[in-house]
Amino acid sequence: MVYQGNRITVTMLEDGIANMQYNAENESVNKFDAETNKQFGEAVSALEKADDVKGLIVTSAKSVFIAGADITEFVGSFKKSESEIKDWVIHVNDAFNRFEDLPFPKVAAINGAAMGGGCEMTLVCEYRVMSDKAIIGLPETQLGIFPGFGGTVRSTRIIGIDNALELIATGTPKKPLDALKLGLVDATVPADDLQDAAIDLVKKCISGELDWKAKREEKLAPVKLNQLEQAMAFNSAKGMIFAKANPKQYPAPALAIEAIEKHVNLPRDKAIEVEAAGFAKAAKTPQAESLVGLFLNDQLVKKLAKKHSKLAHDINEAAVLGAGIMGGGIAYQAASKGLPIIMKDIKSEQLDLGMGEASKLLGKMVDRGKMTPTQMGETLSRIRPTLNYGDFSETDIVIEAVVENPNVKRAVLKEVEGLVKDDCILASNTSTISITFLAEALERPENFVGMHFFNPVHRMPLVEVIRGEKSSEEAIATTVALASKMGKVPVVVNDCPGFLVNRVLFPYFGAFDLLLKQGADFAHVDKVMEKFGWPMGPAYLIDVVGLDTGVHGAEVMADGFPDRMKPDYKGAIQHLYENNRLGQKNGVGFYKYETDSRGKPKKTADDATYELLQATSDSDKQTFDDQAIIDRTMLAFCNETVRCLEDNIVSTPSEADMAMIMGVGFPPFRGGPCRYVDQMGLDNYLALCEKYAHLGKAYEAPQKIRDMAAAGETFYS
Ligand code: NAD
Known part of the structure; x- marks a missing residue:
């Protein structure tokens, strides 16, 4: 036994070959939590001292290889300062580098999911062999961060800049044959043959049949591409990646590219420092906070569903x-x-x-x-x-x-x-x-x-x-x-x-209607809200839902909550409905719809809408800047969410946020309405409510927010 921990063991197999096995006690999966990181460092130290090891395989005793970092720990870790996060990442990387530098060949035997840190663990080995049942990937950007255990450094050197950028920026895991094509793994084998195949590879390295040192050297050196080739690789990757996700909303892929551009011409240790600095920068973005929170909320909601279904009949x-x-x-x-x-x-x-x-x-x-x-x-x-x-x-x-x-x-x-x-x-x-x-x-x-x-x-x-x-x-x-x-x-x-989702959605439509009444242009409101991150603005959304459905729902909601959902004027939605504009279903609502070549409704502007809306808008039209549009609509939305918490319609901010993201497409990178209020700061939020309280009860701060602000609490503290 070279090393014994309750997460990792290192034992000797045959012919001087060691087996570093991940097998977290009492856990269903292996992950890089603080304890595993510590034990990994200790295991590397033990291997540095073991003079009888000629080669090593990395295995997992679970069905998953390593699921990645422990995301629950991110919440605490990311509260630290940027420089503390950088130091922490560099400290973890030190063990990975020391492992890579061990004076014998190392082969990862990937039996199941090797995600994030799990994938990075395989990249410090010289060779990777993968079961035909496994998957491998670097999904960190989906959490608003990017790989921080050397993943951006080693992947660019192993599979090339363009492939690495695609892998990191999309976060999509690869199946065995795709991973093989990319060069991310060196072989794929049937699950039952995995360990033998890994041992066989190590033996070939030990015998000199495979030049494992040359493989390692590639990872320690700068990327082998000239300036022009590098520029081309980065430019085409940027085009592809930014077309898929707006870097203002989802900055992690852009930050990953920025870090990679800075480190491709550096040797490993310097490159790792650059990666760590970029990682810390990404970890401090509000988007990382929201997306990590979203991941944890998703897990909580699924756990609650299991708990709720205990008494279920078949x-x-x-x-x-x-x-x-x-x-x-x-x-x-x-x-x-x-x-x-x-x-x-x-x-x-x-x-x-x-x-x-x-x-x-x-x-x-x-x-x-x-x-x-x-x-x-x-x-x-x-x-x-x-x-x-x-x-x-x-x-x-x-x-x-x-x-x-x-x-x-x-x-x-x-x-x-x-x-x-x-x-x-x-x-x-x-x-x-x-x-x-x-x-x-x-x-x-x-x-x-x-x-x-x-x-x-x-x-x-x-x-x-x-x-x-x-x-x-x-x-x-x-x-x-x-x-x-x-x-x-x-x-x-x-x-x-209206339950939770529609109860919250109707005041939002109400705020939209009031903006139109006071002179806002519906197409401009849509543009502003889409830029804010909604998949569609309120005018387009009501067209998709159907104005008849909207008017019908609004009546029920007005009866239920007259103090804030019963307007004392006729709004644009009602007026268009009365003019038989039902939205997509009859081809005309706020917008006009034509069927495109794929048979899908395509929206176009309609001057007649503006003429109709003259009847419901004030004669002294006001103009609104983008922020006012966002503030007014989001206040109505968030206030009603909080009222649902006050009235125990929904039990937790986590469930409320998840419901709004999954039910109406609240921008995921903002984490949900409760997270939005937290990130704005409760005092700032209260000040906004104060500013717009004259517009009606929907804009007045709920008592719960006042109480929380007074007690210095937040939804996610
Ligand atoms: P719909 O008008 O498309 O369908 C209603 C169907 O019910 C029709 O096929 C009608 O023939 C049938 N029907 C009427 N009386 C019936 C009866 N006695 N027995 C059996 N069938 C009968 O409506 P929809 O959009 O499918 O909405 C149905 C329900 O779902 C409504 O309560 C609606 O509020 C709710 N809902 C709708 C949406 C939406 O976006 N459309 C979303 C969520 C919930």
């Missing part, structure tokens, strides 16, 4: 009422995840439409090679379209997705309750109507919950599971489990009009 068959946009989408999603589902409507043409849509989506998967025609047939056969309730007696859950009309919904729910078994769960996909109110029509309100999918169902990850006053824990648990089974991320919320 779901072997489901039914959906309504074969419209949502019902059809829900049926498709259930079937594609292997769940048989009955789809009932009152109109046969709607059933045809629902099935047609499912076939279209599945056909695309077949075209892309993601599914065979046989699998497509099997999936489609799981959806049973019907005009009657014949088979409902066996179903475990019925999801109601009929028109958004409380009377229709109450009647339909009451009717179906009489036809299903006693423990069948009923779930409504209503967007706005209170679950407690709908439950009043039922004999067994305890079996009734809200299950709010977002449009388009197959794309949008969020499902709000809504607890009505009488919903049982079993009903919540079963619905949460179903949402997870359907590949969605459930967030459990308490009942109120």
Whole structure:
């Protein structure tokens, strides 16, 4: 035994070959947490002293090779100053460099995911052999940082500048054959042959058949490209990378490129210093804070879903009422995840439409090679379209997705309750109507919950599971489990009009309407909000949702929260709706829509909109700078999110932030509305509320923020 730790051991195999094995005790995966970093340094020290080692393989005893750094530790580490972060990274790198400098050949045997620090561990070896079941990559930029354990230095020297930039900037992991083509690994083998293959490679190095020292030398020296070749590589990579992600919103790829440009002509140790400085700079950006927070929030939300689903009943068959946009989408999603589902409507043409849509989506998967025609047939056969309730007696859950009309919904729910078994769960996909109110029509309100999918169902990850006053824990648990089974991320919320996501979205639309009334140009507002990071501005969003749906929802929300969601004027959305402008669905809303060559609606400007909007805008038009537009709309949005926390509609800032990112596309690099308030600083936020409080209650600071500011608290402290 050369070294024994509870994360890493180094044992001797045969013929002077050592095995450095990662096997974190009581953990499901190996990762580079502080303890592993410490043990790695100790193991390298032990190897420096061991004079009987002729070669070494690096292995993992888990199904994952090494998952990467321990992201939970980033929160604390990134609070340190930039120079402290740089010193910490250089300290960790010291062990990696010393490992690389050991006087014998080293081969990584990559059995499973080698991500981030895991990939960097393999790069300090001279050779890498990969199981055909493994993946490898440097996904750090997705967390707003870039590789800091020598990853940018060694990858550029091993696979070339252009390949390394692509690997780092996109963060996309590579499958074995792709990794082999890139030169990121030297061989791929069947999983069972991995260790033998790694030992074989080390033996070839020891015998001199392979020149491992030359391989190492390449990594220690500057990159072998002349100035012109380097310039070309950087320019083309920048073009490609910046076209994909705006560097102002996602600065990590740009910072990685900046660091690589500075270090490609330096020897290893100097290059590592440059990388460490760049890493520290990236770690201190608000985007890194948001994206690391987002990763942790995502994990928390998934953990909560598991906890919530403990009391779940088995779901072997489901039914959906309504074969419209949502019902059809829900049926498709259930079937594609292997769940048989009955789809009932009152109109046969709607059933045809629902099935047609499912076939279209599945056909695309077949075209892309993601599914065979046989699998497509099997999936489609799981959806049973019907005009009657014949088979409902066996179903475990019925999801109601009929028109958004409380009377229709109450009647339909009451009717179906009489036809299903006693423990069948009923779930409504209503967007706005209170679950407690709908439950009043039922004999067994305890079996009734809200299950709010977002449009388009197959794309949008969020499902709000809504607890009505009488919903049982079993009903919540079963619905949460179903949402997870359907590949969605459930967030459990308490009942109120609009629940969480729409309750927050309507004041945002209200703030948009008020800006238009006072003279703002809707196309300009869209541009500003898209630059802020939203996938679409509010005018475009309401066009996609449908102005009829928006007006309908606004009425429900105005009844629920008249103090801040009932305007005393007629807004632009209402006025356009009254002029039969429904948005994309009838080809004209704020914008005009034409179908492009790929059959997708393409928006164009429409002068008639401006003429129509004269009727709802003030005669003394004001002008607004970009910041005022952002502040007013975001205040309305964030204030309502905080009110949902105050009213216990949602339990934690983490769930609120995740729901807003997954449900309405809040800019991920801003981390969600609570993170946005934190990053602005609560006192600054309060000052903004003060500035705009005269516009109405939606802009007034919620008491919770005042209390938190007074106590010096933040949402994520
Ligand atoms: P839709 O108008 O496209 O479809 C409604 C379907 O229900 C129609 O096919 C209609 O024939 C059918 N229907 C009406 N009465 C019925 C009955 N008694 N039994 C069976 N089917 C009946 O509407 P949609 O957009 O799919 O919305 C459905 C529900 O989902 C609404 O409550 C809506 O608020 C909610 N929702 C919609 C969206 C969205 O973006 N469209 C998003 C989330 C939630």
